[in-house]
Amino acid sequence: MIIKTRKTSDVRSSEITPEHFFQQRRSIIKAAMASIAAWQLPAHALVEPQGNLPAIPNLKDSGIGGGLSPTEYKHVTSYNNFYEFGTGKDDPKKNSGAFKSRPWTISVEGECDAPGEIGIEDIFKLIDQEERVYRFRCVEAWAMVVPWAGFSLATLLKRFKPNSNAKYVVFETLVDKEMMPGTRRKILDWPYQEGLRIDEAMHPLSMLVTGVYGKELPAQNGAPLRLMVPWKYGFKSIKSIVKIKFVEKQPATTWETMAADEYGFYANVNPMVDHPRWTQAFHRNIGEGLFASRDETLMFNGYSDEVADLYRGMDLTKFY
């Protein structure tokens, strides 16, 4: 039997940056620099804070998405899917009054060398928070632009030292029949579960979100910590996370289990692959009224330059 021991100086395979990432990061930085130059962004260009929740401490501007104009706060916080609070679009806001986002602990386990737990307060203390304006595209063919506060998912994942068996990351939402009335009925197979391939999870655009519009997340948007993967349909961006697990095999995810022909594991925004019940070539922008423009949906929701390399050689009509 071969017993592998590891020196602390050894580089773990999970720490090796694939070359295309390395190149990509350079291109992201270049693009970011170019955009700053182009738009003459002032040094401090955060979105005007909205709502009356506590402000995100020391929020920095990342410059990402600086050219996009965000959907109004009232729409971002009153229209979304969060079945733990009900199936209607206005249910999450209506039915989340009893939800408490403190105390809150996220346990991180599975294929990693330093499994453990981290509290939400520690996350604020230990990890710098930055604002990023992302496009959001729901699988139901509507879209928003949202100024999120948070940090790259990779920053948190690396703290727990994923090992070489960590090929996928699984996330789980809280189930609490008292605070989340939607979970009293078995509409979905609770707890809600989502997953990413490790390279997707480690991609700098994959974000853990602690706030929106400069303030902490309201319950209906996934307080106190949610995922945001802007090149994937919204249902991948799991809310109110309590558990993160590194695994070797592609995990079963909630919507894929419900209807595999409608919701794939990858769920990349793709105008070429229709949902069985509607086209994905277009979307409607939330907040533009009854005659909202119907915009053409972009490949990877407009993040092709950053993420297309992750899927090189894959048949995206098969791995939708």
Next chain:
Amino acid sequence: MPWWIRKTIAWVLLGSPALYATYLIATNDLGANPLETLTDHTGQWTLRFLLLGLLITPLRHLTGWVSLIRYRRLIGLFAAFYATTHMALWLFIDQQLDWLLLLEDVLDRPYITLGFMGWLLLLPLVATSTKGMIKKLGASWRKLHRAVYIIPVLGVVHYTMSLKADFSLPILYAVILALLLSFRVWMRQAR
């Protein structure tokens, strides 16, 4: 109560969902996704009025309130009105008269095919709803208007297929529809 007053009350009641929608449009209170709100609203009221129309005959038998029949045509016409608004929202606002997309929707998406068929079947019923047409068509009028048993079935299936989870409302409609249809079967056998 004179008939014209009763008729006015019926118009107001049956038209109230449309009045409510108009109020929401006027006050800009349709929410984040107005098209979705209106599409759902008009679809729901189409189904409810189709079911209400089917309720008239059993109610007459159970209560002996014979003059109820005088409201049935109006209920049916209002169901057709809400169905047409529902269709128009899809046609003009959702698909923006993009004929290729429309054709793709009708042909490739079974729930739209069924909904569209239901709406098409309503049209001849509306066209033959006048007193003159009833007289002119005679026995074939009754045959033609048996489509009112098929249309709500198409509607309920269309609604069920359009949802992805939580089927409580379409199940409720389906149960009511099943009761209303089995009443007909029961009446036939009793005769």
